[in-house]
Amino acid sequence: MDALKERLAAKLTAARERSHLLTSLDDADLVAQVSPLMSPLVWDLAHVGNYEELWLLREAAGVEPMRPEIDTLYDAFEHPRATRPSLPLLPPDEARAYIRTVRDKVLDSLDGLRPENAFLFEMVIQHEHQHGETMLATHQLRRTSSHLVEKDLAAAVTPCPPETYIPAGTFIMGTSDDPAAYDNERPAHQVDLPAYFIDTVPVSNGDYLAFIEAGGYDDERWWHPKGWEWRQNKKIGAPAFWFKEGVWLRRRFGTVEPVPFDQPVQHVCWYEADAYARWAGKRLPTEAEWEKAARWDPGRQEPRRYPWGDDHLPGRANLGQRSLQPSPVGSFPEGASPYGVRQLLGDVWEWTSTDFHGYPGFRAHPYKEYSEVFFGPDYKVLRGGSWATDPAACRATFRNWDYPIRRQIFAGLRCARSA
Incomplete structure (x- = not known):
């Protein structure tokens, strides 16, 4: 004690x-x-x-x-x-x-x-x-310069394949025994998925710029009907805080700087993420696909708490407000999941295609207002945490949720496709 x-x-x-x-x-x-x-x-x-x-x-x-x-x-x-x-x-x-x-x-x-x-x-x-x-x-x-101090994360970047194959099969989703898990992460239950491919790293700013320059924001084909209506009403043409003055710039904590094209894109809403995935010939992963890629160990046939294992180990993810921005794509090879998928925790929250709901056998605890009142089609699930998420509030079962129009959050995406 x-x-x-x-x-x-x-x-x-x-x-x-x-x-x-x-x-x-x-x-x-x-x-x-x-x-x-x-x-x-x-x-x-x-x-x-x-x-x-x-x-x-x-x-x-x-x-x-x-x-x-x-x-x-x-x-x-x-x-x-x-x-x-x-x-x-x-x-x-x-x-x-x-x-x-x-x-x-x-x-x-x-x-x-x-x-x-x-x-x-x-x-x-x-x-x-x-x-x-x-x-x-x-x-x-805020438009004024921040007092926050940025530390050098010095993340290693190594080459990796663009996609990772996840074979078909059953895995255990959620948890029944993690002492810190919220009610919406419980209980553990079996899910059977067909085979699929998932991006090995999050979508980068450079990848997303190709979507912009290809006229992605002006092509209704890629957009959910409600997203197209939102994009037209708001006259959106780039991620939040981006603007162009000869070159693409972004405002980050009051400082204007060139958009770093090797970092994961952030400050995109679900509608933007969904449109990009369609344009790329892919789709957003389901929440179950994301979790299987993040924590299922096929060799041992059991889940992990983090992609790299059951203990939080420094240097395996960009978490905890150390660097006030995402790390370059391909960082933290030592933080990869058993399937080799990288940067699943930290850097940017990742939109999934799944509406927020309770797992089979869900029980509200300790109060229904934490999760249950948000269940339904109005909210989309995000996974993985961002650079701003503290390790105490981040694990591979953790579920975040928000409206599909939200852009101020530190959210990006990775894509998937059926095998």
């Missing part, structure tokens, strides 16, 4: 350090809303503390509510992001004091930790890191 408490305390601290880094701005910047798609950063800051109080103090430790009057302010289901600036939110200093007090009480409560509540701690840690990625998307939408 002592080792578990120490591990949870360290992970809580790491998540909070990241939150403080992402909110180390002037008060005016913290309370501003840079886009109706995003909350003011001060809302995210107090929200992670309120969520922590709800689950780790009230639920796990049985502590009386500290600030019950603010619960509705920081309930994501009560108030859409566009309306949050109009709420009587805690000002920055008060928000910091509140989450600091919550954290102090949570660390004190670890002395009475019951093993059955360990998942709630993992859930809260992942939740804060997920908001860290959301706050990074807010920073990307």
Whole structure:
């Protein structure tokens, strides 16, 4: 138990350090809303503390509510992001004091930790890191230069085939025993797939530029009907944050730079990803195809937690906000899956063709609002995490989901085709 408490305390601290880094701005910047798609950063800051109080103090430790009057302010289901600036939110200093007090009480409560509540701690840690990625998307939408420091990831790049063949057969999808897994990752179940090919690496900016220059945005043949309507209404002609001034440029955290054509494309929505795949003579992989390529070990006939094995090992994926951009395609050969597919975790979230739904035998836990209320055709599943995803919130079973029009997220794609 002592080792578990120490591990949870360290992970809580790491998540909070990241939150403080992402909110180390002037008060005016913290309370501003840079886009109706995003909350003011001060809302995210107090929200992670309120969520922590709800689950780790009230639920796990049985502590009386500290600030019950603010619960509705920081309930994501009560108030859409566009309306949050109009709420009587805690000002920055008060928000910091509140989450600091919550954290102090949570660390004190670890002395009475019951093993059955360990998942709630993992859930809260992942939740804060997920908001860290959301706050990074807010920073990307800001037009001023960022205070964030980029570290050199120094990823090795080696040649690899453009596609990987995945033979037909049954594999185990999802998990029933991963202690950190959310309800939508459970339970483990068998899925039988026909043979298919999947891209060995994500689609690059250079690959995507060929689609643009071939008139892909102007050719209705490649587009889902709703996507074509969206593209025409919004007059979209390139990934978000791209523009052309003689050469193609992009704006990244307030800095304008040439588009690096060897990196995976990011900031494309599902409709753009689907159109590119059709243009390329392929399709987006199903969620099951993505997961089999990512974690099934055909030699041992068992799944892995990560493409490279069951332990998180540094240097095998671009995760954790170290580099503030994707690594070149072909990076991290040592992070490949048993089939040889690369960069399945980190770099960019990857759109799949699958609507978000529960697995056979799904049970909501610990509350239906985490997953169940989003099930249905309105949301598409993304897999794999991005460079902005912390390793604590990334594994080969992890499922993300969003509307097919979302572009501010760090999402790209890889393609598949039937054998």
